[in-house]
Amino acid sequence: MRLSLGCRVGYAEEIGQQKLESRGLMFSKLSAFPNQKWFQVTLLTVAGMLAFIAISWAVQALFAGDANAGRPGLLSGYVLPLLFIAPLLALLGVKLHENALLKQKYAQELAHDSLTSCLNGTLFSAAIDVFATGTGRRKGALLMVDIDHLKRINEHIGYSAGNQAISVIAGIIRSTVRSGDLVGRIGGDEFGVYLPGASKENAEKVAERIRHAVSEVLFEPSGSNWPLTVSVGAVLFETEATADDLLVAAEHQIQIAKEKGRNRIESTRLSDGRWPSRPSLH
Structure with a gap:
């Protein structure tokens, strides 16, 4: 839901x-x-x-x-x-x-999540609160990466294939980000990527690299090619923000991306509780 x-x-x-x-x-x-x-x-x-x-x-x-x-x-x-x-x-x-x-x-x-080796949702949120609400630099971005049609993979090929897809995408995300960035599995088919200090341009590049790499990966469970894509919701912020604020805003952008056909990036800027939508990045 x-x-x-x-x-x-x-x-x-x-x-x-x-x-x-x-x-x-x-x-x-x-x-x-x-x-x-x-x-x-x-x-x-x-x-x-x-x-x-x-x-x-x-x-x-x-x-x-x-x-x-x-x-x-x-x-x-x-x-x-x-x-x-x-x-x-x-x-x-x-x-x-x-x-x-x-x-x-x-x-x-x-x-850590045992399947993906990413931070679990609880510690991912806690880490964001430390970074984004503590003293010092608070500028950054949060990306929420949602696997498109994972339910179809589970239903048509099996949950083992679904887990393989989750693991593959997790590996792509981890290889895309910097060493100081945080990657967490925040849901069954969702990942969070926290980019402390990232500018709008940096966040857009990371989001596009993730989206493009997933769409190009060769995923062949049971010997048949199955395309993988993700929808990305990006939230930029320059003031103090809690994990809850960022996750809710990113989830809203994911919903917009899903409604527009998936395999795309939607972004917004979090400022004083307002989320003005920006044009999609793909």
Whole structure:
């Protein structure tokens, strides 16, 4: 279902609520993940230390017959337990290293879409808010790239082919943008491209390169050629803008591109909440 101007406020509130819920779930998982490993390793270390000290004291008391049998010596009571603990401390270091690697991997999985390796929608929106509402340069552009007729591919060839198309287009988008630009998968058939500091000319060139490259790619699932095209909605801004404002404006431009036949670019400039339409770029 496409977005209309009339549901701008409701859409923004819904995105905001989903964003907060997703962020809370993500960070709660990340914070809880290492605690289990810490507890297990610490418990193992303390239990081993106490067990060995108790055993050493019991053995000394069993074989020593004098009145001081209950008092372990320095070697048997403390040195040997420390030697026993040393491997456990090494194990602790190994476990902590493994835990850090797993935490990093888990964070990467949460941050990126598994099919396309692009940022997921939640973090993409959060990153835009940091760039576009923070101090410093706020000029830039947002491109929303919508895959044309992906539903037809899914219905006629299968969802596996549809996923291949999504992956191919994601690769084209990532290879087109600069290293400092952001690419996120913001829907089943939609990508967002954030171009910080981009001028109107820069944004138009990037949008056209994406559109042209997708239309020229050879996509042959099941051995038959299937044309791929995208519609692009571009939003230019020179003042502070939130992710919600940019996404809603870009979605509106996508709707215009769809109505005009798809495989085209529509752009607007976001200024004081007004979106004056500009001629299509293709």
